[in-house]
Amino acid sequence: MAATLIDGKARAAALRAQVTTDVAAFVAAHGRPPGLATVLVGDDAGSQIYVAGKQRACVEVGIRGFDHRLEPDTPRAAVLALLDDLNADPDVSGILCQLPVPAHLDGLELTNRIAADKDVDGLSVASAGRLALGLPGLRPCTPTGVMLLLAEQGVEPQGLEAVVIGRSNLFGKPMGQLLLAANATVTTCHSRTADLAAICRRADVLVAAVGVPHLVQGDWVKPGAVVVDGGMNRLDTGLTGDVDFAAASEVARAITPVPGGVGPMTIACLLRNTLQAAELAFAG
Numbered sequence: 001m002a003a004t005l006i007d008g009k010a011r012a013a014a015l016r017a018q019v020t021t022d023v024a025a026f027v028a029a030h031g032r033p034p035g036l037a038t039v040l041v042g043d044d045a046g047s048q049i050y051v052a053g054k055q056r057a058c059v060e061v062g063i064r065g066f067d068h069r070l071e072p073d074t075p076r077a078a079v080l081a082l083l084d085d086l087n088a089d090p091d092v093s094g095i096l097c098q099l100p101v102p103a104h105l106d107g108l109e110l111t112n113r114i115a116a117d118k119d120v121d122g123l124s125v126a127s128a129g130r131l132a133l134g135l136p137g138l139r140p141c142t143p144t145g146v147m148l149l150l151a152e153q154g155v156e157p158q159g160l161e162a163v164v165i166g167r168s169n170l171f172g173k174p175m176g177q178l179l180l181a182a183n184a185t186v187t188t189c190h191s192r193t194a195d196l197a198a199i200c201r202r203a204d205v206l207v208a209a210v211g212v213p214h215l216v217q218g219d220w221v222k223p224g225a226v227v228v229d230g231g232m233n234r235l236d237t238g239l240t241g242d243v244d245f246a247a248a249s250e251v252a253r254a255i256t257p258v259p260g261g262v263g264p265m266t267i268a269c270l271l272r273n274t275l276q277a278a279e280l281a282f283a284g
């Protein structure tokens with residue numbers, strides 16, 4: 001294998017350690033910890049695991065967790081009222097509404113109810129608008145994690161050709177915007193893109209945010225490129241990415257593995273965003 005392995009697990013551990021130190025400094029300065037409120041409506045098993053992981057991560061770094069679990073048939077008005085209460089609560093620095101929500105609710109409406117300065121998932125219209133306009137704000141966690149991995153690798157995006165495969169609001173779109181903000185020349189690809197392989201071959205930085213196992217072949221990778229595999233595909237054989245790792249590793253300069261690449265960065269960035277939201281609240 002020629003490529004350097006980009007170790008997201010180690011980078012995420014270092015980021016969590018940094019957040020722990022910074023949270024302690026925040027407590028010393030302000031007399032109370034940052035707080036993260038999670039709102040989970042319903043009993044989706046995957047969502048319960050995700051929320052439990054986020055709450056556990058809070059405890060580990062000294063952030064206070066507020067874990068709100070609501071019945072699957074909780075009326076819309078009651079969920080909105082809870083979000084309003086959390087928006088007004090000074091002990092709550094950040095709020096996230098775990099998606100998906102039950103069919104009688106609108107996930108985007110709930111996300112948009114979260115005050116922009118507490119929107120630690122960075123998924124509301126206000127947060128997306130701030131990112132699109134280049135204004136300060138809380139950025140989505142997974143693409144933020146990718147930017148941190150690139151920085152750790154010494155990749156300076158300015159002037160590079162960056163190709164992002166995927167245009168979801170959660171990952172692909174903000175990924176492209178963060179790379180654009182870092183002065184890369186960005187192409188965003190999707191399921192209707194013609195000759196995806198040829199576009200990928202132009203990329204100095206190739207980010208796969210698709211959800212199709214091993215879509216990206218070795219000969220789609222430009223020699224010397226940095227390949228970031230955001231895919232998290234659960235197969236019978238285990239977790240796998242969107243990139244043919246073995247083949248791409250022979251061509252790329254650096255590459256993220258799955259698991260152990262982008263995945264661990266997401267919760268670490270959520271903790272970082274929560275601290276950032278708390279600091280902003282005090283800065284006024």
Ligand code: NAP
Pocket residue numbers: 142165166167168169170171172189190191192193196209210211212215230231232233262263264266
């Ligand atoms: P998504 O909402 O399903 O979006 C997938 C995107 O990929 C869409 O834009 C889609 O195009 C595009 N696409 C699908 N098939 C394609 C193909 N054959 N060729 C080119 N483009 C194609 O998924 P997502 O939420 O962005 O997640 C993407 C992947 O990242 C998933 O594996 C997910 O598990 C992973 N993920 C990981 C983390 C983490 O590490 N913590 C967080 C979030 C997501 P259209 O828009 O045209 O449909």
